[in-house]
Amino acid sequence: METNVRMILFKEDQIDQASDAIETLHHHGISDKDISVISGVPFSEKILGRPMSWTRVPQIAVAGALFGFIIAMLLNFLVPNLYKLSVGGMPLTPIPTSIVVTFELTMLGLLISTFLGVFIEMLSPSFGPKGYHPKISDGYIGILFNCPTHADEDTCFELQDLGAEIVDLAEVKQP
């Protein structure tokens, strides 16, 4: 079945209409995976009646924290044994001082990997129809959907009745 990528825009205060539009699309047999919503302000899925998004950032963050923790353990308890130097009557690998190092490096691992997680996920290919319009950063809510060619006109009319602004196909492009 041939499809077009369509984009409609709602003003920032037309959030109710936007969620109605998504429902309309569902009625037309366009499933959630063929719809993406883009906006200049975050809206939760519940507001729009959409399935939960997912992200692996927390998992990546925990993995990073673990990595930092392991590095800290090596620095605390392995490294001093490579070249034993005694200072100030202290044991070679005292626990109290090791806690400081462990804390800092675990947090460093956690925070850097959170960022790397965001970075990697941003650069990875995304699901759903692609497209962008500069009006999004003006606060508009954009709904992108893969519309079957035969149902194109009907759907568009119905959406226009809800107050949607239909974006010309040629204007839907990548940022």
Next chain:
Amino acid sequence: MTELLAKEAHDEKWGMVIDLDICSGCQACVTACSMENNIPFVGEDEMAYGRGMQWMRIRRYWEGEYPEVTPDYQPMLCQQCGSAPCEPVCPVFATLHSEVEKINLQVYNRCIGTRYCANNCPYHARTFNWFDYEIPAPMNSYLNPDVTVRRRGVMEKCTFCVQRIVKGRQQASAEGREIEDGDITPACAQACPTDAITFGNLSDPESRVSKMVRSDRAYKELENLGTEPRVTYLKGGKSYGG
């Protein structure tokens, strides 16, 4: 290697006793130390500003009320603490405890000059190379080849003349014997005209220093800090000026 050395130099624990009752404050030790350890001269102004490089300083206090005052001298040098506050604060192990001599070492070429150790030394025994100091001719001919010279930006301090300790140990080993009491004398002790400074092995209970440490007059500077100084001062009756 370290273990081998430790075996060879079994039970070394160097210490010093300074008898304040016979110290005349003549500064001969200061001079001798400077010559032995290639300590640069910083000039009058810098000296007055508190940047003298001497590893050994004579602290002079006045006792009594004017005009009835008497001077009180105390040669102050690195106390070679057993639990040294300067050591753990160094980020790069430039100052650390020697397992062999049981003294506090300063490794000049590791030092990056944070000066943390100097702040943390309750004895203010450490000196810092504020500049590159030239040793003017003809004094530069007197440089001791056994001791490295230091560049600007590193910390330095008394080493108990570790070069003499090593030499003494080698000498004894070459002659196939143990180091005996009195084999090793640091420059300050050698120069002291009143013999106020005694140096020796504290782990040998029969050595002269060990006996003197047991004296009734013995005290250690700021002992309450728990630094375990290896320098013991003797002070009792008053006989200033030797």
Next chain:
Amino acid sequence: MAADVKPFIGSKASPHQESEAEELRKEHLMLDPMPRDEMNQMVMEAMTTTTRKWWAWVIGLGLAVAVLLFGAWGYMIATGMGVAGIRRPVFWGIFIVTFVFWIGISHAGTFVSAILRVFKAEFRRPFTRAAELMTTFGLAAGALYPLIHLGRVWVFYWMVPYPNARWLWPNFRSALVWDFLAITTYLLSSTIYLFLPLIPDMAMARDRSSGWRHFIYKLLALGWRGTEAEWFRLRKAISIFAYAIIPVMFSVHTIVSWDFAVSTVSGWQSSIFGPYFIIGAILSGVSAVVTILYILRSTMKNMDYFIRKEHFDALGKLILVFSMAWAYFFFNEYILSWYGGDAAVKQVLTLHATGPSAWVWYTMLICNVAIPWLFLWNKKVRRTPWLMFIITLLVNVGMYAERYTIIPLTLGHQRNPFDWGIYNPTIIEVSIALGTLCLFIFLYLIASRFIPLVPVWEVQEGQMSHTLRKVGKTEIPSVTELE
């Protein structure tokens, strides 16, 4: 729409309540919504307007940084630490004082941005970024000092833990290595924390710029479109950061205080130094935020819409609270040291209050305690931006005096009177300290024309969730949780 309350949540106000509502809108940014495109325009305009005065400042400060900071520092590297006034027994002087000062300033961003975010303090919205920028640049200025104060800065990397030909790792038992780790962690994470909420604003800037700006913003926006998944991911990441960076912030100033507290120096050995330093840091950081907000508001275009009296008011209250907390910790530290009866500590305390440099100690108490307590309880004062500017500047003078008292003035009077000494900063030290101030302002000036200083999406989000609600005879602001 701009003159109306948000229609999609609130209801239309009836005419007789108009004036009351008008008052509230004038007062609260969150109740005074503006269409997003206008707001974008305002922020973009503020960002791209460079006046002649601005260029003069940038060039002037750039030169000042080159001469005062790098010139003086270069001279010091080539000659030796001796060009600074430090000497036995005061081995740490202005450099460490200024280091602690800048690390303190850097607590502003995290405090405002993370703590207020976690507790959903709505007034934070327009200036989180301005505060986060302070954190990053404060750290950039502060992190120079551990290098500047090294006797041999050319081997600074010996403090970095990596396998090397010297077979030597740093000493993890040293507080300076903790310092190094903590500051690295904080610098990296606060820079990322600045960047994450910036991504949608970078996309905004990308959409309305061209040329080199467009290229850079496009690169930094990481292809941001604003899909649900992107927002969700960003929210997750920001909330991980907001929670995780708070303990990091506490650890940083605690470890800075441990540089002193782990030593044997009398007057430094104190188990309360950690929290005492943290409170001091937040006091000076939040004060610096007010100082900067005043400058931004009076020099940048359109900023008076975003930064209002309500913000000075709210921050003023915070400063008052932290000034009280600081006084509590100071007194706690003081009385217990004094009561302890250790002769050396008593001597240090006496000399702080009566010695030749006692004016530093009194400056600290006047600026940190007397001035905030005398003025900040007054709503009128808190709502007068220029007065707040002066008060907050003085608080930071006081905090600088605090660090000066703690470092050189304490080091100079240790256990043996023979080793007492007074330290006088030299022109080189003062020049380097001023140089980092110039560096901070310079970086801030450049950044203010390069990144959107107001997080537009966060402001709009806030405005969408605020509304006027009719309760009985009046209307009151109410907040909806959109998250």
